[in-house]
Amino acid sequence: MTEALKLPPILLRLGAFIGLLAVIAAVFQFFAPAYLSNANLHALLRHMSVNGLAAIGLTFVIVVRHFDLSFPGVASLGAMTLGWLLAMGHGLGVSISGGIAVGVLAGVINGTAVAYFKLPDIVTTIATGGVAVGLSYFYSNGTSISENFFMSGILDLNDAKMLTLDMPVVILLCSAVVAFIILHASRYGRAFYATGENKLSAIFSGVRVKAYILAAFALCGASACLAITLLVASSGAANVTAGSQLLMPAFAAVYLGAALFGAPSIPATLAGTLLMSAMLNGFTLLAIPYYYSDAIVSTVLIGAIAIFDPKLTAMLTGMVTGRTTAR
Amino acid sequence: MTVLTDNARDHRQRFDLQTFLVRFGLFFLLAATLILFALLRPTFISVGNINDMMRSASIAAIMFLGLTWIVAAGEIDVSFMSVAALANMLVAGLVQAGFGWPVASLGGLAVGVVFGLVNGGLVAIFRLPALVITIATGGLAGSIAAAIGLGTSISLSSTGFVGAALQTNIGIIPLVALVVVVLYAIAYFIQEHLTFGHYLYAMEQNRAAVVEAGIPVNRILFLLYILSGVASAVAGILLTADLSSGQPYIGGSYFIDGLTSVLLGGMALKYGKPNVVGTIAAVLLLAALLSGAALLGWTDSQRQIVRGMLLLFGVAFVVWARRKNRAHI
Numbered sequence: 065m066t067e068a069l070k071l072p073p074i075l076l077r078l079g080a081f082i083g084l085l086a087v088i089a090a091v092f093q094f095f096a097p098a099y100l101s102n103a104n105l106h107a108l109l110r111h112m113s114v115n116g117l118a119a120i121g122l123t124f125v126i127v128v129r130h131f132d133l134s135f136p137g138v139a140s141l142g143a144m145t146l147g148w149l150l151a152m153g154h155g156l157g158v159s160i161s162g163g164i165a166v167g168v169l170a171g172v173i174n175g176t177a178v179a180y181f182k183l184p185d186i187v188t189t190i191a192t193g194g195v196a197v198g199l200s201y202f203y204s205n206g207t208s209i210s211e212n213f214f215m216s217g218i219l220d221l222n223d224a225k226m227l228t229l230d231m232p233v234v235i236l237l238c239s240a241v242v243a244f245i246i247l248h249a250s251r252y253g254r255a256f257y258a259t260g261e262n263k264l265s266a267i268f269s270g271v272r273v274k275a276y277i278l279a280a281f282a283l284c285g286a287s288a289c290l291a292i293t294l295l296v297a298s299s300g301a302a303n304v305t306a307g308s309q310l311l312m313p314a315f316a317a318v319y320l321g322a323a324l325f326g327a328p329s330i331p332a333t334l335a336g337t338l339l340m341s342a343m344l345n346g347f348t349l350l351a352i353p354y355y356y357s358d359a360i361v362s363t364v365l366i367g368a369i370a371i372f373d374p375k376l377t378a379m380l381t382g383m384v385t386g387r388t389t390a391r
Numbered sequence: 392m393t394v395l396t397d398n399a400r401d402h403r404q405r406f407d408l409q410t411f412l413v414r415f416g417l418f419f420l421l422a423a424t425l426i427l428f429a430l431l432r433p434t435f436i437s438v439g440n441i442n443d444m445m446r447s448a449s450i451a452a453i454m455f456l457g458l459t460w461i462v463a464a465g466e467i468d469v470s471f472m473s474v475a476a477l478a479n480m481l482v483a484g485l486v487q488a489g490f491g492w493p494v495a496s497l498g499g500l501a502v503g504v505v506f507g508l509v510n511g512g513l514v515a516i517f518r519l520p521a522l523v524i525t526i527a528t529g530g531l532a533g534s535i536a537a538a539i540g541l542g543t544s545i546s547l548s549s550t551g552f553v554g555a556a557l558q559t560n561i562g563i564i565p566l567v568a569l570v571v572v573v574l575y576a577i578a579y580f581i582q583e584h585l586t587f588g589h590y591l592y593a594m595e596q597n598r599a600a601v602v603e604a605g606i607p608v609n610r611i612l613f614l615l616y617i618l619s620g621v622a623s624a625v626a627g628i629l630l631t632a633d634l635s636s637g638q639p640y641i642g643g644s645y646f647i648d649g650l651t652s653v654l655l656g657g658m659a660l661k662y663g664k665p666n667v668v669g670t671i672a673a674v675l676l677l678a679a680l681l682s683g684a685a686l687l688g689w690t691d692s693q694r695q696i697v698r699g700m701l702l703l704f705g706v707a708f709v710v711w712a713r714r715k716n717r718a719h720i
Contacts, residue, residue, distance in 0.1 A: 131522055177703075177707070181707065181710065182710060183706050183707060183710055184706065184710075186467060186522060187650060187654055187702065187706050188703065188706060190646075190647065190650055190702065191647075191651075191699045191700075191702035191703040191706065192699070192703065193699075194647045194695055194696075194698060194699030194702065195695075195696050195699035195700060195703070197692075197695060198692045198693065198694075198695035198696035198699060199692075199696060200692075201690065201691070201692030201695075202692065205690070206692065311526070312526065312527075312530050315523060315526060315527075316527075319523055353538070353541070353542060354537075354542075355534040355535075355537035355538045355542060356534065356538060357534075358530055358533070358534035358537075359530075359531055359534035359535060359538065361530065362527040362528065362529075362530035362531035362534065363527075363531060365523070365526075365527040365530075366513065366524065366527045366528065366531070369519050369520065369523060369524065369527075370513065370517065370519060
């Protein structure tokens with residue numbers, strides 16, 4: 065026990081992650097032999113790419129220590145904008161850019177309200193999310209849009225392959241690399257973390273704190289809309305309720321990853337998303353109704369936050385080694 | 392000397408007008424909304440409509456009572472509507488399974504206590520982040536609610552004693568509205584006149600200072616989450632009787648309403664500090680909006696936008712008023 069604790073923390077954490085993944089895979093492989101088949105792994109990664117993109121955007125907001133609850137609503141608005149533009153006969157590029165522009169715009173509104181007008185983040189984003197959902201009904205009075213989808217080639221976003229990888233996975237990997245460079249290999253990333261750790265000292269270090277908070281919200285909105293583009297491509301229709309399924313997996317992925325690796329980061333988020341998708345995909349394969357899998361996602365989220373919380377961990381280690389925690 | 396005092400008084404008086412507008416703006420908004428809808432659609436002020444409006448507002452007011460205090464204490468609970476939905480579905484499920492309404496209602500209350508204990512334990516005792524924890528517990532409650540009815544609603548043939556109590560009227564005022572008034576009067580007394588209420592406001596301002604003053608902050612927060620759970624469960628039980636069915640997705644419509652009521656209500660009287668009088672005024676405003684919008688034939692999405700805008704402007708107004716008046720409160 066004490067020997068194991070002396071390993072470098074990152075190895076321990078990586079080990080815990082791989083162990084968890086192996087346990088999940090083993091359990092589902094036992095109940096559903098098709099789990100580790102080639103076709104299902106492709107489905108798993110496709111599923112992961114939608115949630116992963118939303119979670120990557122959310123990571124930026126969590127890093128600057130804010131919350132964004134508007135991205136599900138914004139994603140619905142983005143999906144409907146995309147569908148409407150396609151139905152109007154615009155090209156694929158224009159339509160996707162239009163959808164993502166909606167996300168950026170919503171993010172800029174959130175960011176301006178939170179950073180420059182100092183409004184409370186949770187309430188503001190709940191409100192803007194509500195407005196976005198309301199606006200998404202205007203394109204078609206709430207019915208789903210699927211005109212011109214086949215002609216425009218948006219379905220290829222889901223079906224095309226590149227080097228045996230599905231297109232959604234390629235998009236996720238590219239976005240993850242870009243996000244990784246921004247957050248972990250550039251001075252901008254340091255500034256994001258500095259803003260989150262201590263706003264005041266970040267200001268005195270010459271970081272334009274407000275601009276970074278604004279940027280984090282804008283990135284979150286944009287990536288939520290990119291994620292929903294993939295979802296629209298895979299389902300073949302734009303839906304007003306499309307975004308609502310993004311909220312919980314994205315938060316669970318970011319917090320699970322942060323809990324496993326000690327801090328929110330892009331690799332941690334990807335690891336969290338992989339764990340969540342591995343579980344959700346398994347449940348789908350076993351034909352377990354969505355409400356049970358939702359319950360399990362919530363339980364995992366509570367468990368992850370509780371188990372990996374530094375205070376609780378300290379308390380438990382204290383109990384294991386027989387010392388009482390200092391009070 | 393005289394000039395000086397004159398100046399000071401003049402200054403204060405001018406200030407009082409602005410203060411007055413900020414503090415009572417919500418009540419004017421409520422009155423204006425009521426009058427506007429009454430002029431546009433005379434059926435809006437018919438006895439039946441007023442009765443319905445008060446009943447639905449009362450249920451919402453019960454649901455948001457605990458939330459008001461949690462937000463006043465500087466924390467957040469976004470699981471309240473899902474707890475109400477779970478209580479709603481559990482009562483419907485138990486009644487359908489042949490248990491009587493009393494047993495079913497106790498079951499519904501137990502849901503509130505359990506989720507209050509879980510939320511309170513994790514947030515107040517273990518000090519975990521309230522927003523994410525309550526998102527998760529809310530998701531859990533919501534999915535259990537859906538699982539009870541296997542994803543669909545449960546309709547009931549009888550509404551038992553809860554339904555009878557809910558339909559009782561005194562004059563044109565439903566009994567439940569009177570109960571809510573008494574409940575909110577007690578809550579008002581506790582929040583504004585007892586030390587417990589002052590602790591709530593103090594916790595929002597500076598949690599560490601309250602801890603240093605020797606006040607059992609964690610225990611108070613724990614109690615608040617249990618209160619919120621129980622209040623939401625009671626509202627859920629009433630909803631079962633009101634709709635004579637269990638609706639697993641009823642929570643969604645109360646989510647924005649709850650936060651709008653509490654925060655918009657905070658604007659009234661207290662410059663952005665959530666208080667029960669403000670909450671009930673905001674609940675009435677939203678109920679009037681719902682009823683009036685239905686009479687005017689607005690779509691759900693238009694109402695959703697209006698509610699979102701109300702919340703956004705309410706928050707912006709509160710922040711603006713607070714910053715402007717900070718030195719003067």
